[in-house]
Amino acid sequence: MPNTALPSLAELENASEFQARHLGPWDAEQAHMLSVVGVASRQALIDAIVPESIRRSRPMDLPAPLTEAQALAELKAIAGQNKLMRNFIGQGYHGTLTPGVILRNILENPAWYTAYTPYQAEISQGRMEALVNFQTMVTDLTGMAIANASMLDEATAAAEAMTLAARGGKSKSTRFVVCHDVLPQTLEVIQTRARPLGITVDVVHAAQLAEHLQSHDCFAALLQYPGVNGQVRDLRPLINALHAKGALAIVAADLLALTLLASPGELGADIACGTTQRFGMPMGNGGPHAAYLATKDEFKRSLPGRLVGVSVDSHGNTAYRLALQTREQHIRREKATSNICTAQVLPAVVASMYAVYHGPEGLKRIALRVASYTAILAKGLQQLGRQLIHDTGFDTVQVLAADRDAILAAAEGQGINLRAASADTVGITLDETTTRQDLSALLALFANGQPVPAIDTLAQGLTLRLPEALRRTSDFMAHPVFNTHHSETEMLRYIRALSDKDLALDRTMIPLGSCTMKLNATSEMIPITWPEFAHIHPFAPRHQLKGYELLDQQLCAWLSQATGYAGISLQPNAGSQGEYAGLLVIKAYHDARGEGHRDICLIPESAHGTNPASAQMVGMKVVVVKCDADGNVNLDDLKAKCEQHSANLAAVMITYPSTYGVFETRVTELCKLVHQHGGRVYVDGANMNALVGLAGPGEFGGDVSHLNLHKTFCIPHGGGGPGVGPVCVVEDLVPYLPAHRSAGLGTDVQVGAVSAAPLGNAAVLPISWMYIRMMGADGLKAATEVAILNANYVAARLADHYDIHFSSGKAEVKGGGVAHECILDLRPLKDTSGISAEDVAKRLIDYGFHAPTLSFPVAGTLMVEPTESESQAELDRFCDAMIAIREEIRQVEQGQWPQDDNPLKNAPHTAASLLQGEWARPYSRETAAYPVSSLRLQKYWSPVGRVDNVYGDRNLFCSCVPVGDYA
Numbered sequence: 001m002p003n004t005a006l007p008s009l010a011e012l013e014n015a016s017e018f019q020a021r022h023l024g025p026w027d028a029e030q031a032h033m034l035s036v037v038g039v040a041s042r043q044a045l046i047d048a049i050v051p052e053s054i055r056r057s058r059p060m061d062l063p064a065p066l067t068e069a070q071a072l073a074e075l076k077a078i079a080g081q082n083k084l085m086r087n088f089i090g091q092g093y094h095g096t097l098t099p100g101v102i103l104r105n106i107l108e109n110p111a112w113y114t115a116y117t118p119y120q121a122e123i124s125q126g127r128m129e130a131l132v133n134f135q136t137m138v139t140d141l142t143g144m145a146i147a148n149a150s151m152l153d154e155a156t157a158a159a160e161a162m163t164l165a166a167r168g169g170k171s172k173s174t175r176f177v178v179c180h181d182v183l184p185q186t187l188e189v190i191q192t193r194a195r196p197l198g199i200t201v202d203v204v205h206a207a208q209l210a211e212h213l214q215s216h217d218c219f220a221a222l223l224q225y226p227g228v229n230g231q232v233r234d235l236r237p238l239i240n241a242l243h244a245k246g247a248l249a250i251v252a253a254d255l256l257a258l259t260l261l262a263s264p265g266e267l268g269a270d271i272a273c274g275t276t277q278r279f280g281m282p283m284g285n286g287g288p289h290a291a292y293l294a295t296k297d298e299f300k301r302s303l304p305g306r307l308v309g310v311s312v313d314s315h316g317n318t319a320y321r322l323a324l325q326t327r328e329q330h331i332r333r334e335k336a337t338s339n340i341c342t343a344q345v346l347p348a349v350v351a352s353m354y355a356v357y358h359g360p361e362g363l364k365r366i367a368l369r370v371a372s373y374t375a376i377l378a379k380g381l382q383q384l385g386r387q388l389i390h391d392t393g394f395d396t397v398q399v400l401a402a403d404r405d406a407i408l409a410a411a412e413g414q415g416i417n418l419r420a421a422s423a424d425t426v427g428i429t430l431d432e433t434t435t436r437q438d439l440s441a442l443l444a445l446f447a448n449g450q451p452v453p454a455i456d457t458l459a460q461g462l463t464l465r466l467p468e469a470l471r472r473t474s475d476f477m478a479h480p481v482f483n484t485h486h487s488e489t490e491m492l493r494y495i496r497a498l499s500d501k502d503l504a505l506d507r508t509m510i511p512l513g514s515c516t517m518k519l520n521a522t523s524e525m526i527p528i529t530w531p532e533f534a535h536i537h538p539f540a541p542r543h544q545l546k547g548y549e550l551l552d553q554q555l556c557a558w559l560s561q562a563t564g565y566a567g568i569s570l571q572p573n574a575g576s577q578g579e580y581a582g583l584l585v586i587k588a589y590h591d592a593r594g595e596g597h598r599d600i601c602l603i604p605e606s607a608h609g610t611n612p613a614s615a616q617m618v619g620m621k622v623v624v625v626k627c628d629a630d631g632n633v634n635l636d637d638l639k640a641k642c643e644q645h646s647a648n649l650a651a652v653m654i655t656y657p658s659t660y661g662v663f664e665t666r667v668t669e670l671c672k673l674v675h676q677h678g679g680r681v682y683v684d685g686a687n688m689n690a691l692v693g694l695a696g697p698g699e700f701g702g703d704v705s706h707l708n709l710h711k712t713f714c715i716p717h718g719g720g721g722p723g724v725g726p727v728c729v730v731e732d733l734v735p736y737l738p739a740h741r742s743a744g745l746g747t748d749v750q751v752g753a754v755s756a757a758p759l760g761n762a763a764v765l766p767i768s769w770m771y772i773r774m775m776g777a778d779g780l781k782a783a784t785e786v787a788i789l790n791a792n793y794v795a796a797r798l799a800d801h802y803d804i805h806f807s808s809g810k811a812e813v814k815g816g817g818v819a820h821e822c823i824l825d826l827r828p829l830k831d832t833s834g835i836s837a838e839d840v841a842k843r844l845i846d847y848g849f850h851a852p853t854l855s856f857p858v859a860g861t862l863m864v865e866p867t868e869s870e871s872q873a874e875l876d877r878f879c880d881a882m883i884a885i886r887e888e889i890r891q892v893e894q895g896q897w898p899q900d901d902n903p904l905k906n907a908p909h910t911a912a913s914l915l916q917g918e919w920a921r922p923y924s925r926e927t928a929a930y931p932v933s934s935l936r937l938q939k940y941w942s943p944v945g946r947v948d949n950v951y952g953d954r955n956l957f958c959s960c961v962p963v964g965d966y967a
Contacts, residue, residue, distance in 0.1 A: 016065045018774035022519055022869060023786050029872035030786070033793040038814045042785045046694065048810045049788060049817045051665045054700040060561040060693060065776030068523040074773065075766060079532035082547035085412075086438060087283070087537040089419045090396050090429025091228060092154055092183045092756070094278040095535070097432055101488050102280060102353050105495045106346075108529065110716075113346055114505035114520055116512060117720035118308070120841065120851050121321035121947040122908050123940075126498030127349060127719045128320035131308045133481055134276075134352035136959040138292045140476035141258040142272040143265020146958055147294035148305040150348035150721070151340070152573050154275040155189035155756035157291035158182075158222055158252055160304050160338055161273045162190055165220035165248040166199065168299045169270075173247070174199055175218040179206040179238075181227030182252065184742040185539075185756045190222070192752035196587060196619035206233055210241040220248040220271075225264065226257055229389065229421055230374075230396030230429070232466055239268040255279065255292075256432075257394040259360070259367040262470050271295045278431060280354035281347045282529075285548050286538035286757020287573055288722030288764060290348035300956065304338035306345075306720065310961055311952030314906070314945035315913060318961055321947045339576045339613035346718030357491050360477040366432050368464075370395045373430050373439060375465050376458045380443045383453050389425060393465040396429040399446065411445050417540050418445075479960040501943040503850050508940070509870045511794075511878060513661065513821040513853040513863025514608075516689045516711035520767070523774070524714055527766040538757040539743055551765055558772045559713075559726060562780065563688070563705060564696025567734035570726045571753070573760035575686065576610050578706025578725025581738050583618040584751040585704060585729055586651050586680045588736040592749060598650040598678065602641055604633045606659045606857055608684065620650055631660035631806045633670060642677040649679035651704075656697065657687045657819035659857045660806040661791075661865075671701025680704060685728070688712040689867070690788060690820035693781025703730050713768035722761050724768070786868035787820040790875060794866050795822040797879040801886040803828060805861055821865035823858060824882075830860060833892040834899035837862055840885055845908035847881040847931060848940045877934070884931055897922050903931070908942035 020026075025033060030042065039045045066074065087095060098107070106112045118124030118131075131149040138147035151157035162176055176199050178187050187203065194201050204212045206223065221242055226232045239249040250271040251264035256278055258264075264272040277289035295303060309323035355363065371394055378388055378397050389398040398421050401407055407426055411418050419427035428442060436455045443452045477483075485491045503510075510517035527533060532547060542549070556568040572578035583601070590598045601615040604625045612622045623645060626637040633654060642649060652674045657663045664670075671681045683702035689712045691697070697705045709715045710723035717723075729737060739746020740758040759765070775783065795804050795815030805823035807816025815822065826837040837860050841851030853863040866875055888904060891897050899905075901922055909928040919925055930936055 015067060016776065016779060017067050018065065019779035019782060022521065022775065022779070023782060024790070024869050024871040024874065025786065030789065033789060033872060036814065037789070037792045037796045038812060042789060045789060045792065045813070046785055048813055049663060049808055049819065050694055051663055053665070053668050054695040056693070056695055056699065060777040060780065062558055062561055062772065062777040065779055066773055068774060071770055071773045072523060072526065075527055075769060076530070078547045078550050079527065079530050080547065081550060082532045082536050083544035084531055084535060085415050085417045085540065085544060087417045087540065088428045088430065088442070089417050089537050089539055090427060091419060091539055092185070092275060093283045093286070093537055093539070094429065094431035095433035096278045096280055096282065098280045098282065098350070099354065099357050101491050101495070102350055102357065103529065105492060106350055106353060108525070109499070110506040110520070111499040111502070111504050112349060113525070113716040113718045115502055115719040116510050116515065116517060116717050116850065117342070118322060119854070121319065122842065122942045122944055123503040123845055123850060125320055125943050126501035127345065128308045129498055130349040130352050131345065132310070132320060132958070132960055133356060134290070134348045135308060136479060137352055137355045137477060138255070138294050139959055141255050141263065142253060142294045143263030143474070144272050144294035145297035146300045146303065147292055148303050148307045150343040150345065151273070151291035151293050151305055152344060152577065153287060153289060153756035154183065154252065154273065154291050155186040155753070156577070157273040157293050158186045158250065159190050159193040160293060160340065161250045161271045162193065162199070162220065162222070163197070163338065164295070164299060164302055164304065165250060165271060168302045169219050169248045171217070171219035171246045173217040173219045175202060175216065176200070177202045177204050177209065177212070177218045177221035179204060179209060179221065179223045181206060181229055181231065182222055182224045183228050185753060186252065188740070188742045188753040189756060192754055196584070196617065198619070206238065209238050213241050213245050217245060218247050220250055222250045222252060225251050225253045226394050226396065229398045229427060230393035231390040232261065232392040232394055232470060234467065234470060235267045243268070254394065256363065256367050256370070258472070259364045259476070260371060260394070260466060260472055262472050263474065266474065271299070276348070276351035279351035281350050282534035282763070283537050284534055284763025285536040285545065286759055287761035288344050288347050290344040290351050305340045306343045307958055309952045310957045311948050313947050315910070317944060319944040319947045321949060321952050323952060323956055323958065335616070339580060339610045339617055341576050341610050342574050342723055343721045345720035346722060349719065353495065355477065356482055356485050356494070359482050359486055362486070370430055370432065370434070371464050371466060372459070372462060373434050375462050376455060377428065377430065377439055377442060378465060379458050379462070380439070380453045381446055384443065384446050384450055386446050391465065392467055395431065396427060399426045399428065400424060401426045407445055412541070414441065416441065416445070417537060481960055503940060508849055509866065509874045509878060510850040511852045511864045511866050512850070513823070513865040514659070514686055514856070515853065516865060516867055517717065518714060518867040519869035520714055520716040521771070524767045524770040527770065528763055533763055533766060538759065538762070548759060548762060551769060552759060555765060555769050559707065559728065562692050562696065563707070563728050564698030565705065565728035566698070566731040567737055568726050568728045569737040570724065570765060571738045571740065571755050571758060571760045572706065572725040572727055573755045574721070574723045575706055575708045575725040576614065577754055578727045579610055579614045579684065580617055581727040581751060581754045582682055582704040582706050582729070583614055583620065583651065584754070585727065585733050585736045586682065587618050587620070588749065588751050589680065589733055590650060592736070595678070598648050600645040600648045600650055602638065602649070602652040604654060606631060607653060607655060608659065608686065611653045611684065615653065631658055631662060632664045632666070635666055635670060635673070638670060639673060642673055642679070646677040649674070649677045651680045651682050653682040653684060655684040655686055657690050661819050661821040661823060661863065662806050662808050663819055668701050686711065687820065690784060692784045693777065694784055698728065698730055703733060704728065709768045714771040715764050715767045722764055724761050724764060783868045790866040790868060790870060791818050791820045791822055791864070793875055794864055794879060798824065798882055801883050802826070805858060821863055824862045824864060825860070826862060827860040829889055833889050835889050835892060835904050836860065839904040839907065842946055843885055843888070843904045843907040844881060845942050846903070846928065848935060848938070849878060849881060880932065903928055908945065910943070910945055911941045913945060
């Protein structure tokens with residue numbers, strides 16, 4: 001061996017190994033890319049593009065990076081501080097058994113968790129079929145006409161149901177009634193949502209609702225079925241009383257119980273909501289879980305959230321697509337009643353597959369076992385002399401207990417959590433995981449020295465505690481999809497068949513502007529299924545959740561370093577919810593200062609649709625601010641609007657870098673201007689991917705931001721959810737961050753709960769923890785710089801072929817200099833060739849790519865964000881495809897192909913369409929299928945031709961296709 005100096009131990013230990021795994025281009029590739037862009041170094045590129053006025057004054061103070069193995073070991077020790085218990089707390093969260101075939105092949109499968117929201121229908125047929133199964137499952141079980149493709153959690157679904165009722169009902173009342181036995185966290189979220197909208201919430205005992213309605217009006221009421229304390233109440237008299245007053249009935253229902261109980265639709269409900277958590281998704285300290293919202297047909301056009309509909313493709317075959325009318329209610333901007341722009345797709349897929357795997361008979365068997373165990377428990381408690389509060393119940397009993405505290409303490413000592421239902425009662429909720437041994441242990445807690453009755457003896461002559469008049473007699477889930485895949489072999493193949501239809505990040509880059517589809521590293525994903533994180537009840541005693549508490553503290557501290565803010569709440573479980581929470585914080589601040597009249601929110605015309613929707617939801621009035629020709633906020637117009645509304649100015653909402661993908665140079669001036677007029681500055685954190693390590697909104701003038709951990713901090717999109725949207729604030733706003741008083745957390749001045757659980761989608765937080773822990777400060781900064789480099793490389797390579805719509809105007813940077821994304825303007829090509837941005841998006845499918853963001857923020861454009869995780873080879877493959885497509889457009893411009901019959905207008909091309917006997921197109925089959933030679937080695941075939949959106953909107957159909965109609 002040559003006598004050469006060995007590398008240092010630090011080099012050999014390679015603590016920063018993960019940085020190289022996360023970043024796509026190697027050093028040599030970066031050097032080449034920089035030469036194409038026209039700058040000498042990454043630092044020179046950053047100096048040219050990122051304004052000096054916003055740059056950080058000091059680096060982030062983060063722990064030194066760890067290797068993947070070291071980070072997993074450190075996080076495992078944190079997880080070990082959570083105490084695993086047998087939870088019988090209930091309150092909307094239950095133990096469940098995730099079938100192994102679903103756990104391994106969906107929840108842990110990047111083909112499912114790295115997929116994006118199904119805006120491009122042709123490459124999303126698999127996940128949309130799974131969502132149609134979800135919608136069908138929900139409509140069948142609830143007895144409603146239509147259901148959306150999931151909501152964020154049960155509490156926010158109930159709040160959305162409230163505003164849907166306020167908008168869709170005929171009553172002019174501003175009162176909303178919540179029955180006493182609704183989940184406590186649901187009540188708190190509803191109160192949070194209602195207050196800024198001027199809705200009065202009355203809490204009324206369900207038994208007294210009819211009497212209450214005789215002297216009070218309301219536009220709707222929320223009823224729990226079964227109630228949080230277990231009672232199974234006949235809701236028909238209550239619903240009839242509501243209808244007699246012109247009010248709507250909303251029923252929050254347990255889907256597993258509905259396999260045995262009459263559905264809300266059969267009882268007369270107008271809207272049903274709830275959670276699918278117990279259909280295979282672990283509790284996860286509160287989330288993520290797919291909630292549901294279902295309603296009568298008359299309200300389908302007002303249904304918030306995503307809705308998958310059935311349409312036809314260009315060949316007349318059945319195809320799925322997002323229904324335009326309801327997929328993004330925030331398209332209505334300031335007229336919206338919801339800012340929901342996402343869903344909980346991955347958990348919804350798990351829940352739907354759980355239903356497919358078990359089928360209706362399997363679900364009924366699970367429900368009957370739970371109901372039977374509950375009846376056994378109730379019978380045993382009564383034999384022990386204990387008094388039960390209710391004589392009905394599906395999975396819950398409430399026991400009168402003068403010795404409540406002693407029982408709770410004894411239970412905890414045996415590894416059991418019960419619910420302190422009231423000062424002198426204990427609640428016990430059973431679930432799919434409950435065993436006979438559990439029943440014996442529970443009975444022993446109440447025995448006071450008496451012999452514990454034998455379970456087999458108690459089971460003799462057993463009668464369920466479900467009222468005969470409410471027993472379900474109607475069929476559900478009769479479609480073959482729920483009655484076919486019950487063996488693991490069939491289930492495995494069904495899951496694989498669906499995933500094969502889709503394009504996800506495991507097969508190709510997804511260059512979506514404003515969406516940040518970056519690497520979701522396997523090491524980051526591993527901890528989410530650890531029992532110490534997955535099987536934790538969000539309302540367990542706080543001292544049992546020390547691991548989650550430490551995770552919360554560390555992650556908030558690290559995110560504070562990244563953003564420059566003083567305080568953070570991780571409770572919001574989507575970016576839209578973080579945005580909403582941030583505006584609530586600003587409103588609470590003004591109220592506390594006696595300036596509650598400040599209700600004007602200035603929003604640039606380029607803003608995301610969620611911005612004005614969120615402002616409306618917190619009771620603010622939206623005033624639009626103009627943008628200049630370069631896409632920047634027009635400061636002259638902003639100044640005029642600030643002066644005009646100075647006395648009532650509450651906030652301005654901006655996105656930085658801008659929605660157009662450029663760094664506005666006068667942002668600090670903007671912040672100072674708004675502050676001078678008493679307003680606060682909200683900086684939308686959607687584009688933090690271009691800031692981390694370089695600039696912090698909290699340092700350059702922002703007062704509030706939300707982050708998208710599912711963008712910048714590596715939580716996967718999962719086909720459109722789950723997400724986490726932390727709200728971040730400066731020092732004087734920290735006292736107003738969201739509380740969770742139903743969990744005993746928070747003060748009176750804080751904003752109320754915005755999510756059902758105190759820590760929101762807690763189970764996916766380890767992903768972002770792992771990312772930051774493995775990258776360290778230098779790695780995070782490098783990620784930002786490479787994201788900007790990759791975007792500028794794409795802009796530089798495509799600048800000779802397409803117009804780059806907005807840039808920073810830097811002459812020394814080829815393409816003008818963009819942030820972490822660039823906009824390709826295809827509008828001139830529409831004039832010369834008839835080819836639209838949508839045609840290019842569909843043709844990219846033939847090249848094996850997911851399209852960039854289509855027609856946002858500018859109609860007729862494509863917004864490209866390559867992210868730091870893409871290699872030069874993948875960037876080149878994309879650029880080569882876009883250049884080849886430009887040449888195809890040129891052939892149309894030159895008349896070689898007709899404007900209405902060319903590879904772009906007919907894209908995507910299916911294998912079936914190319915195998916037809918006669919080929920009458922003016923281009924060859926080879927051009928259609930293999931426009932570049934590399935596709936012969938690896939080809940993605942779209943399962944359907946171009947989907948007809950107009951047909952789907954005119955013929956809105958959102959449940960499983962009848963068997964005979966399958967293509």
